[in-house]
Amino acid sequence: MICSSCGSALQAGTSFCANCGTPVAVAPAAPQPPVAPAPLYYGNPTPGYYAPVRTTSGLAIAGLILSLLYFTSLIGAIMGHVALSKINQSRGAIEGRGIAIAAIATGWAFTAINGLFFFFAIIAAVATSSYY
Numbered sequence: 862m863i864c865s866s867c868g869s870a871l872q873a874g875t876s877f878c879a880n881c882g883t884p885v886a887v888a889p890a891a892p893q894p895p896v897a898p899a900p901l902y903y904g905n906p907t908p909g910y911y912a913p914v915r916t917t918s919g920l921a922i923a924g925l926i927l928s929l930l931y932f933t934s935l936i937g938a939i940m941g942h943v944a945l946s947k948i949n950q951s952r953g954a955i956e957g958r959g960i961a962i963a964a965i966a967t968g969w970a971f972t973a974i975n976g977l978f979f980f981f982a983i984i985a986a987v988a989t990s991s992y993y
């Protein structure tokens with residue numbers, strides 16, 4: 862046994878520590894209250910737990926949707942550019958590079974097509990009005 866007060870070795874059968882005089886506890890130590898296990902993923906997630914979770918860029922998806930719409934193709938293309946730069950900066954944490962590129966390509970293509978239609982519509986309108 863070891864004295865609970867000073868830590869010196871006790872001789873068997875003694876009731877007081879020879880070093881410091883502390884009465885030797887005969888009764889076993891009171892059971893320690895069970896220590897609640899530390900929650901693993903509640904409240905305090907360890908860094909790195911969320912890091913492997915890859916998220917798809919919502920901006921790229923929104924850009925792709927907007928690029929398919931008539932009046933928002935240019936906005937979709939710009940959102941695709943922003944999403945692509947954010948995906949590049951995320952170093953793999955954000956997925957959706959293909960979606961962002963598709964949004965850029967579709968957005969600019971539709972913008973060009975819509976612009977051409979708008980251009981020819983103006984030419985047609987001017988040409989038509991010039992006849993009268």
Ligand SMILES: [Zn+2]
Nearest residue numbers: 864867878881
């Ligand atoms: Zn002692």
